[in-house]
Amino acid sequence: MSNATPTTDPSFETTSSYIASDELRQVVNVALVLQKPLLIRGEPGTGKTLLAHAVAESLQMPLIRWHVKSTTKAQDGLYHYDTVQRLNDSRFGDGDVSEIENYIKLGPLGQAFEAARRSVVLIDEIDKADVEFPNDLLHELDAMSFTVAETGREVAAAHRPFVLITSNAEKELPDAFLRRCIFHYIDFPPPALMTDIVAVHHPGLDQTLLQQCLEKFYWLRDQPQVRKKPSTSELVDWIGALVRSGLDAEALKGDFPFLGVLLKKEADLQALRGRRSG
Amino acid sequence: MFVEFFFHLRRRGIPVSTTEFLTLLEALEKGLSAASLTTFYGLARSILVKRVEHFDLYDGAFLEFFEDRPFALRPGSEIEDELLSWLQEARFFRELTPEQIAALERLDLEELRRQFEERLQEQDERHDGGNRWIGTGGTSPFGHSGYHPGGIRVGGPGKNRSAVQIAQARRFRNLRTDRVLDTRQIAVALRKLRRLERRGRAEELDLEATVDATARNFGDIDLIFRPPRENQVRLLLLMDVGGSMNPYSELTSRLFSAAHRARHFRRFEALYFHNCPYETLYTDMYRQKGKPTEEVLAEVDSRWCCLIVGDAAMAPEELMQPGGSISYYHLNAEPGIDWLRRIKGQVPRAAWLNPDRPDWWGSYTTRKIGELFPMFPLTLDGLSEAVAEVR
Structure with missing residues (x-):
């Protein structure tokens, strides 16, 4: 337990641009108080990544992003020792080659540890990396410190950052890693919450139009032959398209304009057309 | 009893x-439950x-545990004495030493209950004199009608549904692993099929060598490069598209599309058969285009893994007799079982995925095939086990 905990932790609230369910707000605050990483899972487009931005905004902390790719290694998050640059400098006599520290570049976690104030670290799509990746980070996330092997310097967090991890569950995450996290699954928003979410993106939208859109949207998601279910972000885009083209609630009756904004797969479009004509 | 919840x-x-x-x-000690069962549920x-697949189990278990408790069924009142005292029990466990915790893990429930009761008694006796368990008196995060240390507001106001009602909704039922297999989940299971080796083009900087x-x-x-590590797994997927498989065609096609899209296999070959593989395997589901099984087998070797999907239920002669094929115009010279043996001989790392429920696996041909191939149900768990078997 770090003694850097301020006694009056601010708590996370819904921001002007992000609507969080009560459940989600609670879980973020639990992770903040317990100072444990928060693992978020959910369908694509349920706002997992946006949550990190909202938390940073709400708590007025800087946000440090770490986008994980299939080739990302745990080490990349801590620091990178640029040997090639050093070799190069020594070859051409540039820079101070004797000072190894000059060639140590801190990664996202390293930056967060060294930051002067508490920050939010987003480890985005952790499941994209190798299966061993989360395990390699266990110690650093627990102790919130690491040692730069090349110089022996210890990088320790003055303020334990709030670590938010998102996953599409493409891979099973290791148990040891899961045990240390607080976990939340972002359920697909029910219509009531969706109304609030849409209002954030399209303020002043005609209520009849909105109700029509939501009805069609949830109907579409319920169709078994639609494999790639449209998500929140697609609904927001779709309403945007309807608004820009000046269509009103009347135009939605018996028609499905801009269906391609909601359904991205040819097979889904065809399956639906077949159903509607048949 | 609080610890019972854990067990x-x-x-x-x-x-x-x-x-x-x-x-x-x-978390309870820090007042995060806000003395409400709804908040406690979350x-x-x-x-x-930590897994969505377990959320439904949790809902079920939560219901079962709280249904008979008086405080669970009154959603309106946020602070209930019974709940408070129940949560308060949690505090004793915070005082356990690491050795005691280790011992706790080894104990069975009865034994633990006994020890816990002893502890409680002991605690009661010493209570008046001020004791080491509840020493600080008066600062309990739970006992003071909504006092939360640190000014942390958690969860929504009392308008929420009760936790029991939330659990009753069983929103996560269809995320259970033993029920659903969606393409993504199949892909996850198939990803475990990997063997990484360095082969191919030198693209990665080898620092040591440089x-x-x-x-x-x-x-x-002098920059030295080496090939990156790549998956060396080759997968042969054989799928039954016979009549009795019709109810499962959706499931089978999901497995196929997941395997097909998992681009991490070094080689991937998918072929179809009707009830039992004979001298021809088919490259399309409608069995229009064929490929001699001999030819398929000549292209694979023991470095491959093989997954066969089928219900394995057919008439005994389809498996055991020459000419037993279900297709009227098809006269197979050799019995199906011989072809299966040949496949197994060529690709020893093979497993059979059966979409039927395991308690239906009693038919003669199912048992016969089960002797040849380890058989797993076509569920996420079954697929994971099959993958572990063949990798």
Whole structure:
């Protein structure tokens, strides 16, 4: 337990641009108080990544992003020792080659540890990396410190950052890693919450139009032959398209304009057309 | 009894670890339950349950545990004495030493209950004199009608549904692993089929070798590259598209599309058959285009893995007799079982996935095939086991 905990932790609230369910707000605050990483899972487009931005905004902390790719290694998050640059400098006599520290570049976690104030670290799509990746980070996330092997310097967090991890569950995450996290699954928003979410993106939208859109949207998601279910972000885009083209609630009756904004797969479009004509 | 909740979840198949349980106790001590069962429901789930697949089990277990407790059924009142005293019990466990925690993990429930009761009694006796368990008196995060240390506001106001009602909704039922297999989940299971080796084009900087070569080169930089690590697994997928498989065609096609899209296999070959593979395998589901089985087998070897999907239920002669094929115009010279043996001989790392429920696997041909191939149900768990078998 770090003694850097301020006694009056601010708590996370819904921001002007992000609507969080009560459940989600609670879980973020639990992770903040317990100072444990928060693992978020959910369908694509349920706002997992946006949550990190909202938390940073709400708590007025800087946000440090770490986008994980299939080739990302745990080490990349801590620091990178640029040997090639050093070799190069020594070859051409540039820079101070004797000072190894000059060639140590801190990664996202390293930056967060060294930051002067508490920050939010987003480890985005952790499941994209190798299966061993989360395990390699266990110690650093627990102790919130690491040692730069090349110089022996210890990088320790003055303020334990709030670590938010998102996953599409493409891979099973290791148990040891899961045990240390607080976990939340972002359920697909029910219509009531969706109304609030849409209002954030399209303020002043005609209520009849909105109700029509939501009805069609949830109907579409319920169709078994639609494999790639449209998500929140697609609904927001779709309403945007309807608004820009000046269509009103009347135009939605018996028609499905801009269906391609909601359904991205040819097979889904065809399956639906077949159903509607048949 | 608070600790019973922990054991109750474990008995219901949720793998809650002691670490997680202690984290929950820490959270309660910090007042995060806000003395409401609804908040407690979410709090405990976020700390104890790390897989969506277990959410439904949790809902079920939660219901079972709280249904008969008086405080669970009155959603309107947020602060209930019974709940408070129940949560208060949690505090004793915070005082356990690491040795005691280790012992706790080894204890069975009865034994633990006995020890816990002894502890409680002991605690009661010493209570008046001020004791080491509840020493600080008056600062309990729970006992003071909504006083929350640190000014932390958690969860929504009292308008929420009660936790029991939330659990009753069983929103996560269709995320259980033993029920659903969606393409993504199949892909996850198939990804475990990997063997990484360095082969192919040299694209990755080999730092050690570069430093070495540069030093040998009197400081002139000499960059050395090596091939990146790649998956060397080759997968042969054989799928039954016969009549009795019709109910499962959706499931089979999901498996196929997941395997097809998993571009990480070095080689991937998918072929179809009707009830039982004979001398021809088909490259399309409608069995229009064929490929001699001999030819397929000539292209694969023991470096391959083979997954066969089928219900394995057919007339005995389809499997055991020459000419037994279900197709009227097809006269197979050799019995199907011989072809299966040949496949197994060529690709020993093979497993059979059966979409039928395991309690239906009693038919003669199913048992016969089960002797040849380890058989697993076509569920996420079954697929994972099959993958572990063949990798």
